[in-house]
Amino acid sequence: MYAINVRDHFMIAHSFQGAVFGPAQRMHGATYVVDLELRREALDSDGIVVDIGLATQVLRETLAVLNFQNLDEMPAFKGRNTTTEFLARVVFDHVAARIANGAMGAQALPSDSGGGLQHMKVTLHESHVAWASYEGALPVRP
């Protein structure tokens, strides 16, 4: 199995609901350094997992929607705790949709035959001592 990883970051404000969060129930914020890992069984015809330029661009565009935002005010997150693990899933879903729409090229499209990208992992580093991730198979488009 081959994999490539690209890294970027975003900075947001938010607050949490629930006693388990203690002082993090107050409005605060975080820098998330994001690792996007993409895996496939065999390299494409250019000898790569995916065009690293496109992967970097898709990640940047995905994070741009969140960057410099107060997540408490974004309708998409209404009533949700935007924890690090939750946000890892949000980034995963956005990037997966972009891949399915061809944003990383035709050879990156997941397919029934096992070609294309197969698996993705999104890791959000919130400090030098804590991070969270979401990973899973990339859905094949019907």
Added chain:
Amino acid sequence: MYAINVRDHFMIAHSFQGAVFGPAQRMHGATYVVDLELRREALDSDGIVVDIGLATQVLRETLAVLNFQNLDEMPAFKGRNTTTEFLARVVFDHVAARIANGAMGAQALPSDSGGGLQHMKVTLHESHVAWASYEGALPVRP
């Protein structure tokens, strides 16, 4: 699959038995920077893998038993080579037992239905060029 990771460290002295260890057969020591990764299929009702505060506390308490010790003098390690990979397993077993006893909360308890924490990985970094880990499924308590 979701995961969170917390990091801490401990510092110990020890020596190894066996020609394979070369100069490490002498009394020496190490700093181990420890990563504790916990995975589960679905987030709990608070939108988290586990309370990161509790995970940090359980890890710290586990490492406190080893920190600033000469492992050669600890009865638990009598006749064993306390290698980095061996110690990763020791930390794994201690933390797994604490999780099973509810130290990370009721929602973290591994269960037959696949709820709760499912998988754990413990990595011990012994230098900038070497580390070791032990990982496995978290046992469901009978």
Added chain:
Amino acid sequence: MYAINVRDHFMIAHSFQGAVFGPAQRMHGATYVVDLELRREALDSDGIVVDIGLATQVLRETLAVLNFQNLDEMPAFKGRNTTTEFLARVVFDHVAARIANGAMGAQALPSDSGGGLQHMKVTLHESHVAWASYEGALPVRP
């Protein structure tokens, strides 16, 4: 010249005033990983720059005042842009005052004869690609 460094972190929300800040004029946030470096010409009678336990504690207590806060609502920062470099200075001043009050022990007190701690540097890492610092001589108490 000897130096020791201890590391901790804090997470805050804030917004900036001024066109130069672009989208950072919106409410957002950051994780700051903080390095506190302390220097002196000669080691104290215990063979150390300062008790690393006390240095860690003073740093943690200093950051606790800022951690999980919306800096826009703190009276101390009224009308100020709480940029990374500005906050480095804030941490510097708080820690310097604690040192002057003996929080790191009698041997750490800066003195006219050049004994004690002499110089401090506070670095705030806001991402994997950007950080800021403030450094200067530690004032000798009259």
Added chain:
Amino acid sequence: MYAINVRDHFMIAHSFQGAVFGPAQRMHGATYVVDLELRREALDSDGIVVDIGLATQVLRETLAVLNFQNLDEMPAFKGRNTTTEFLARVVFDHVAARIANGAMGAQALPSDSGGGLQHMKVTLHESHVAWASYEGALPVRP
């Protein structure tokens, strides 16, 4: 599952063929910081995954063949794009062959019974924001 990881690096020149590579079609180069991870189910009789000295030596000898080379001029890579993911596979294959030849010792030999090393991952970090890897089961020698 236990794992150990050792790290080394090599520096090469190369160029790529294909419009997807943009300016990287020109002769340029890279430093690759290499992580070699080896996994097995149970520790050997010395309480280790593998002799870390031997693992380090095998990795160094493998990278020495590539280090300070212009990969475009190496017959083995004729007509191939020596991308980061491709090179991860090259290192994987070389190290796997050395393991099969006993270079990491008799206890490291993969076996049908599941003893010995079972799985290997090779990661090549090409910058602070990009890396690639190849991983797979280690073949059991007939």
Added chain:
Amino acid sequence: MYAINVRDHFMIAHSFQGAVFGPAQRMHGATYVVDLELRREALDSDGIVVDIGLATQVLRETLAVLNFQNLDEMPAFKGRNTTTEFLARVVFDHVAARIANGAMGAQALPSDSGGGLQHMKVTLHESHVAWASYEGALPVRP
């Protein structure tokens, strides 16, 4: 003294002349992860050392001239060993000239009165075990 640091990278091919370089006399290459540190005594009217967006842009534009190049073929480096420390100076000189031309804004201009940026340090990391830097005062424009 305040400082800010931004990070970027570039990838090049080159070879060295002189027995001291051993195998590095062959055509090879490197990734350089670059840290650009800028210092000044007092913050500007926005409460910053310099617009971090401009600093990032000037660094990127400077490195773009070198990125994906064979330095042996660049006229500017004819007959020179483009060592890591030499390249740190090259980046320093290019960025210093851009600052003097106002590329980081009017408030960043070094001045006789000690206002503006005063000191710069450029560090090039060539691997996880080696880096080099050049630093010095920023010249005041006549």
Added chain:
Amino acid sequence: MYAINVRDHFMIAHSFQGAVFGPAQRMHGATYVVDLELRREALDSDGIVVDIGLATQVLRETLAVLNFQNLDEMPAFKGRNTTTEFLARVVFDHVAARIANGAMGAQALPSDSGGGLQHMKVTLHESHVAWASYEGALPVRP
């Protein structure tokens, strides 16, 4: 001012005397990841600060004396607390003596005219949250 840095590590056991050290009064140990930084005003005739191969070798030979040792049993450290900052000085003095003896080559010799290496900094990282250093001018040999 130019600088180069090389990195290596060593692993030791020791214990401390003095209530200030708390549990570190027990026999324990540490991994020290060591950065050796060398500075000079002008590059030598090869365009380098110093032969990085020689710098790496001198550092490795210096650390070999300490590596895998119980520092409490080394006569050189009798009655001394081998703290991180103290050990940084020990490494500094050993390397400085080797430089003065020509171990890094004739062009590296510190001289009255300001040629050769001028300044050295030795940093010992004892964990991901603590490190210490010693730095100073390199003595000119009479």
